[in-house]
Amino acid sequence: MSNKNQTLGEFIIENQHSFKYSSGELSNLLNSIRLAAKVVNHEVNKAGLVDIIGAAGDTNIQGEDQQKLDVYANDVFIQALINRNIVCGIASEEEDDFVAINSINNDHQNKYIVLIDPLDGSSNIDVNVSVGTIFSIYRRVTPIGTPVTIEDFLQEGKHQVAAGYVIYGTSTMLVYSTGHGVNGFTLNPAIGSFYLSHSDMEFPVDGNIYSVNEGNYLEFPDGIKKYIKYCQQIEDDRPYTSRYIGSLASDFHRNMIKGGIYMYPKSTKNPKGKLRLLYECNPMAFLAEQANGKASDGFTRILDIKPTELHQRVPFICGSTNMVNKAEEFMKEYS
Ligand code: AHG
Ligand code: MN
Numbered sequence: 021m022s023n024k025n026q027t028l029g030e031f032i033i034e035n036q037h038s039f040k041y042s043s044g045e046l047s048n049l050l051n052s053i054r055l056a057a058k059v060v061n062h063e064v065n066k067a068g069l070v071d072i073i074g075a076a077g078d079t080n081i082q083g084e085d086q087q088k089l090d091v092y093a094n095d096v097f098i099q100a101l102i103n104r105n106i107v108c109g110i111a112s113e114e115e116d117d118f119v120a121i122n123s124i125n126n127d128h129q130n131k132y133i134v135l136i137d138p139l140d141g142s143s144n145i146d147v148n149v150s151v152g153t154i155f156s157i158y159r160r161v162t163p164i165g166t167p168v169t170i171e172d173f174l175q176e177g178k179h180q181v182a183a184g185y186v187i188y189g190t191s192t193m194l195v196y197s198t199g200h201g202v203n204g205f206t207l208n209p210a211i212g213s214f215y216l217s218h219s220d221m222e223f224p225v226d227g228n229i230y231s232v233n234e235g236n237y238l239e240f241p242d243g244i245k246k247y248i249k250y251c252q253q254i255e256d257d258r259p260y261t262s263r264y265i266g267s268l269a270s271d272f273h274r275n276m277i278k279g280g281i282y283m284y285p286k287s288t289k290n291p292k293g294k295l296r297l298l299y300e301c302n303p304m305a306f307l308a309e310q311a312n313g314k315a316s317d318g319f320t321r322i323l324d325i326k327p328t329e330l331h332q333r334v335p336f337i338c339g340s341t342n343m344v345n346k347a348e349e350f351m352k353e354y355s
């Protein structure tokens with residue numbers, strides 16, 4: 021594979037022959053995400069020094085208070101994606117409806133759509149804890165030459181052509197897959213370039229970390245409650261250890277490296293779960309499967325779920341394959 025001196029830009033070009041539709045457009049699209057990630061990183065790093073932390077004063081369509089960085093990251097990513105003239109539509113957590121984008125020549129020739137969670141882990145912004153960006157890329161399904169429709173966005177996750185995330189953490193990383201494994205790149209802030217630092221990332225088949233917001237324990241389905249108790253039992257390699265950051269991208273990243281399971285089940289407060297299928301769960305499920313892991317809603321493979329709406333929520337269980345299998349066993353038996 022590739023060496024550690026390889027930049028993300030070089031890696032994208034070197035691997036573009038493996039894309040199913042090899043035209044350079046997907047490379048260009050990934051490059052626009054790379055650029056936007058650097059811009060957002062620069063702003064996140066200054067949070068606390070400039071007036072960028074705190075609430076923006078609006079709520080998004082899901083009733084969440086938008087933070088200033090939610091709005092900033094949303095604007096940066098959308099603008100970067102529009103500028104390259106490759107994307108025909110964008111759906112974002114922070115936009116009520118999808119944004120339709122015509123091509124420069126006004127002839128609707130652009131082929132790709134992007135779904136994005138511009139700033140993941142909003143509640144961590146003000147307290148200097150890692151936040152992220154999550155993205156998902158598809159080819160449109162409606163004919164080229166016509167405006168995009170909602171149908172282009174409501175594709176099953178298994179049709180993703182690429183997905184990834186950025187973590188603005190102790191170091192800033194961009195991790196992505198185009199369907200040929202998962203690779204991670206670390207930003208060298210002195211030079212402003214991402215370098216390949218984690219090639220061919222894979223979830224260990226087993227793990228000993230469970231990540232769930234246990235404050236909601238009493239509201240969880242019985243299958244999840246029993247599985248959590250199983251994680252806590254003193255037996256063989258248990259109890260597992262509990263780690264929960266509250267930023268999906270960061271929790272996923274740790275579990276992929278160390279081996280673990282992430283769960284955001286449904287609860288009385290969130291009867292359909294909290295995480296959004298299209299721009300949180302699907303991209304993470306795509307990455308999980310590419311990294312030898314597994315993602316499920318407790319019963320069904322996430323990537324097989326047919327979406328019905330843009331901001332649809334879904335219960336999410338994701339991580340090391342044997343751990344997800346065990347959690348599913350508990351769900352089938354008790355929920
Ligand atoms: P976002 O900040 O994009 O709205 O996402 C927040 C999500 C996810 O990142 C995280 O894992 C989860 O919400 C945390 O939820 P709780 O605070 O309910 O645990
Ligand atoms: Mn939010």
Ligand code: MN
Nearest residue numbers: 137140141300
């Ligand atoms: Mn999120």
Ligand code: MN
Nearest residue numbers: 113137139140
């Ligand atoms: Mn968000």
